[in-house]
Amino acid sequence: MEIQNAAGTLSALAHAGRLEIFRLLVQAGPQGMAAGDVARATGILANTLSTNLNILAAAGLVTSRREGRSIIYSAGYDAMRELLTFLMEDCCAGRAEICPPLAAISRDGGEGRAC
Amino acid sequence: MEIQNAAGTLSALAHAGRLEIFRLLVQAGPQGMAAGDVARATGILANTLSTNLNILAAAGLVTSRREGRSIIYSAGYDAMRELLTFLMEDCCAGRAEICPPLAAISRDGGEGRAC
DNA sequence: ATGACGATTCTATAATTCGGGAAATATAGA
DNA sequence: TCTATATTTCCCGAATTATAGAATCGTCAT
Numbered sequence: 001m002e003i004q005n006a007a008g009t010l011s012a013l014a015h016a017g018r019l020e021i022f023r024l025l026v027q028a029g030p031q032g033m034a035a036g037d038v039a040r041a042t043g044i045l046a047n048t049l050s051t052n053l054n055i056l057a058a059a060g061l062v063t064s065r066r067e068g069r070s071i072i073y074s075a076g077y078d079a080m081r082e083l084l085t086f087l088m089e090d091c092c093a094g095r096a097e098i099c100p101p102l103a104a105i106s107r108d109g110g111e112g113r114a115c
Numbered sequence: 116m117e118i119q120n121a122a123g124t125l126s127a128l129a130h131a132g133r134l135e136i137f138r139l140l141v142q143a144g145p146q147g148m149a150a151g152d153v154a155r156a157t158g159i160l161a162n163t164l165s166t167n168l169n170i171l172a173a174a175g176l177v178t179s180r181r182e183g184r185s186i187i188y189s190a191g192y193d194a195m196r197e198l199l200t201f202l203m204e205d206c207c208a209g210r211a212e213i214c215p216p217l218a219a220i221s222r223d224g225g226e227g228r229a230c
Numbered sequence: 231a232t233g234a235c236g237a238t239t240c241t242a243t244a245a246t247t248c249g250g251g252a253a254a255t256a257t258a259g260a
Numbered sequence: 261t262c263t264a265t266a267t268t269t270c271c272c273g274a275a276t277t278a279t280a281g282a283a284t285c286g287t288c289a290t
Contacts, residue, residue: 003138007131013202014126015248016118023118026203036266048249050268069257069266084199087128089138130278151236163279165238184236184287 001086009083012059017044018052022061025075032074034067116201124198127174132159133167140177140190147189149182 013019020042025033033041039049053073056062060079064071128134135157140148148156154164168188171177175194179186 003131003134007129007134010125010134011129014122014129016122017248019118019122019125023202034266035268039267045250046267047251047269051249054268066257069264071267080202084202087138087195087199088141132278149236150238154237160280161237162239162281166278169238181286186237 001082006083006086009059009061009079012055012061015052017042017048018056020044021049021052022056022075025062025073026080028074030074032065032072034070034072036070038073116197121198121201124174124176124194127170127176130167132157132163133171135159136164136167137171137176137190140188141195143189145189145192147180147187149185149187151185153188 013022021038021044024038024041035049035053036046038044038053039046042049044052053062053064057064057073060076062073063076064073066072128137136153136159139153139156150164150168151161153159153168154161157164159167168177168179172179172188172191175191177188178191179188181187
């Protein structure tokens with residue numbers, strides 16, 4: 001992954017509204033959620049939501065499919081995995097044993113029970 | 116971690132220059148690097164670098180200590196771990212078997228078990 | 231004390247991003 | 261077709277962020 005690409009992906013997530021949307025979709029899982037449901041769940045205005053969903057989609061962080069009148073959005077796990085990998089690449093000069101982030105995540109999944 | 120906090124941390128990383136700086140420090144490991152060495156390694160202007168190091172420091176992504184005339188910066192692994200944990204919280208609706216992001220990270224991290 | 235060096239802060243300008251009103255587009259049902 | 265619903269696109273003022281020149285601060289050596 002290129003650094004510009006990674007910065008763009010991070011930029012897409014670096015916004016409280018978009019981060020809320022993204023996490024909602026991550027939690028919704030692969031089946032996704034209709035844009036309108038996201039709007040209702042978050043209280044975000046329809047046009048603002050649409051703009052932000054597009055920004056997330058451009059970064060590959062969400063994907064969409066139409067279902068009747070609704071457009072269903074779901075989290076783009078591949079882009080997420082690439083981003084996390086990029087951030088931790090060559091971490092701690094390749095010595096994983098001194099790498100607190102990876103150790104903590106691997107050990108207990110974090111305080112929120114990530115998995 | 117609060118969502119505003121996480122968005123702020125992501126925002127600090129969502130900039131090609133700062134991301135380059137951060138990764139350089141991640142790779143340098145806990146011993147860190149002097150600001151001047153970072154400037155030389157990246158070609159970033161001293162004042163711009165200083166501003167961006169301050170932004171990263173405000174997010175907890177780097178820490179600093181003075182050593183003679185130099186100021187040594189190192190990656191803030193705790194903030195990084197918290198951010199990664201937050202991003203993956205409740206990932207994939209609790210179904211680890213469909214959680215590529217964490218599996219990939221755990222694999223690269225060596226002995227950590229997948230999810 | 232003076233000069234050199236490493237780094238930061240101040241300041242101004244340029245560029246980007248945000249939010250939401252209004253209008254447009256797409257689909258489904260009557 | 262007409263109408264209602266779902267979503268997107270266009271636009272623009274306001275707010276934020278980025279960059280770099282100049283000045284300043286802190287430390288070390290002479």
